[in-house]
Each structure stands twice: as structure tokens, then as C-alpha cells.
Amino acid sequence: MSWNLQGTYVENCSCDVVCPCTASGFSAPADYDRCQVLGAFHIVSGVVDGTDVSDLNVAVVGDTPAQMSDGNWRVGLLMDERADDTQAQKLAAIFGGQMGGPMATIAPLIGENLGMERAPIEISDNGRRHKVKIGDQVFVEIEDAASPFDPEGEPPKITASRHFANATMTVARALASKVRAFGLDFSLVGQSGFSTNFSWTG
């Protein structure tokens, strides 16, 4: 029952840049009434119980109280339509927190499971820009920040963030944003974004 996933992660949430939840190790509340968030995972390579899940994409759509550590999150899962039933089942178990790893620490905070939908998911990384397109439900593009002292160099990052994707998160903001899934409907242009790599095992 061992697994590992490696890939890239793109996030867009309703907070202003920089999202205080991630910047504070989830101790501070979000900037607005609710935290609305899209997190998209492009799995570059991964094996779950011997099943290859490389080059598949998964996205989570969430709606949580401003104080995220309070729990009562409402979370839905968008699953790559290219995943066969075995792959989908195994990925759903990982992202549902039933197979250990980072999502298992999130699971107790989820108050309502909004379900899982199959959809065509495209995630692309192009320099400082990261794009997520999920059918006609989601279109999000974020851009990493740049330090004025070194615009071509490493973008500013938050480390030791306690974020489930990775402790190190690159600061970004949304250039385009539309999310319509599981009865949630939000557009978060100009709001906070993060990009990073992730490497999970369980």
C-alpha cells in the first residue's frame, strides 16, 4: 500500500496577494467572508499500489470558513477524464485522505464532500505563468511575482508554509479566473495565487 506522486501545483484563492492563510501557517483568517479556492495538480510521475498514474491531472475546488483551521470545508474533486476506473479510484483515495500523506492531515477539516466529477483537465506551466483549463468549468491563469531587484531571477517564495501541496510556495496572482463547479461559482482575477512543485508519498 505505498504510493508516490510528483508534479506541479497551481492555486488561486479569494484572498488578496499574499494569502494570509498560507503566509501564516493557517493561523490567520482569510481576507474575506469565505475562502474560495481552486488547487490543480499536474502529476508528472506517480505510482499508486503498482498502478501508474503519470501524466494525469486532478483539481480540488473548495469553499471554507475564513478561519480555515476551524474546519467545515466544502470540497469537490475534479478527476482527469483520461484516468481509467482503477487510476481514478486510487487517486480519489489519495486526495480524499484515505491513503495517508498530506491530504490525510486535511481530511478532518472537510465537513462536506461535494463529490467527484470527471472532466478534461489541462495544466500547463510556461515560465512565470501557469494555466489550468477544466472543460468549460474552470479557466485560471496565474503569474508568479518578481522581485524588482532581480526580475529575471527566482520569484519570491514562502517557505515552511504548512501548505498541503508543499512547504515552499511561490507567490503569484491570478491574471484570469473562472470557477464553476459543484454549485460553486467564483471569479478571482487579481486575487492570490501560488505555484509550486509537489512530491508526496504515503
Next chain:
Amino acid sequence: MANTTSLKRVQRRDRVIVLLSLCAVTVLAWRYLVDMADMEDLSGAMAAAMRVAPWDLTSFALMFEMWVVMMVGMMLPSAAPMILLFATINRNNRPRGSAYAATATFVLGYVVVWMGFSLLATLAQGGLQSAALLSPMLESTSSQLGGLLCIAAGAYQWTPLKHICLKYCRSPLQFVLFHWREGTRGALRMGLEHGAYCLGCCGFLMGLLFAGGVMNLLWVAAIALFVLVEKLAPGGEWLGRTGGGAMIAAGVYMVSGA
């Protein structure tokens, strides 16, 4: 250690110079506006320019100049935090050997955007005067028109576009993190971009000038103060939205009362 201290002193001196320059330009702009509004002091040409339609090129140029000076006087103070941050980063970039650009270039870009707006405003003023819809104080003589301007300005306060523009105006740090460009051309481009956000934030509010009188200095100052608080004070977004509601209410009252 001595070097650090002297660098700090230079940086502080730079900030003071930028701040004093902004103050001086703002004071001069308002001085000009006070003179302009004082009808007794108006030169014959100026008075003619404001009253007579259709305009000739001279009166158009005079009115355009007035709009530019007014926009500088109204908007420059609220852009001060952004300009100061630009100056600080720019000064810190110089010892690192990065391309250095004068803060004045950034400000120029910002002002060019408001010059573009001033051109439109002058044309609008000419049109309204030709249609005999403006008083000598350049106030709308039609409460329908005044009311519609208030409703438009108020409704715009609640749009997503306004929200995004205001966000960038209120957070110079965010602007700097996502819009930094090197060198003189970069500074000009950043000035234009920041000016565009600023225009997207406050352009519709300037329509209120026609509702309350372009030459009504108290009204001009009130709008400038509203912009200043909305952009710089904590919770300014909420003042913006509440103010928008009040504008709609006033506008509806003016239109229905006519």
C-alpha cells in the same frame, strides 16, 4: 558601516526631495485652480474660453491645460505612496548596477494617462457647452444630466473592474511585485500602467465634476478628498462602495425631481 549610513542618508534625502516635489506640484496646481475659479481674476481670453461656444483652438488649449492641471492637483497626492515606493526601490537598485530610471519618468507616465483623460474631458466639456448644458461655473444646467452622471459614477463604484483597479492603487507593493520593469522605458511603462489602474479607479468619479461644477473648488476638493481616503485609508474600499450608494441615491433624486 560609514557607507551604509551615508547610503541611508542619501535614501532619506531622496524621499524628502520626491515628497517635496510632489507637494510643490500639488500646491502649484491648486494655486492655478484657485486663480482660475476666481472669476474676477479671469483674463478676457479665459472668460471667453469658458463661456463662448463653439471654441477656437486657443480656448480649447486653455481648457485642456486647466483639465490637466486639475487632474494633477487632484490625483498626484493619492499616488504619493506608490511614487515614494518606486523612488526607494529605484535608489536601492542603483548600487546593484541595475538600470536606473528617474522617478520623474514614472510620474510622467502616470500624468500622460491623466492627460489623455483630460483631452476627453475637454471634448466632453465642449460638447456640453455647445448643447448649452453647462453654466458659466461649468456645472450641469440639466438635473437629468447631473443625476445620470451621479448614477453612473455610483454604479461604477460597485463593479469588479473598479475593485481590481482600486486593489492595485491601494497596494503599491502588489503593483511593484507584478509590474516591475527595468530602466527608463520600464519606468515610463510602469507609470502608464499605474496611471491606467488609477484612471480605471477614478475616471467615472471625475464625471461628477460636471454634476457639481468644474469650477466649484469646494466640489473639486471634496472629490479629491474622497479619492484620497478611498485609496489610502484603512477600509477605503467600503467608503468607496458606500459613497457609490449615496451617489446613486442622489442621482435618482435629481433625475426624478426634474
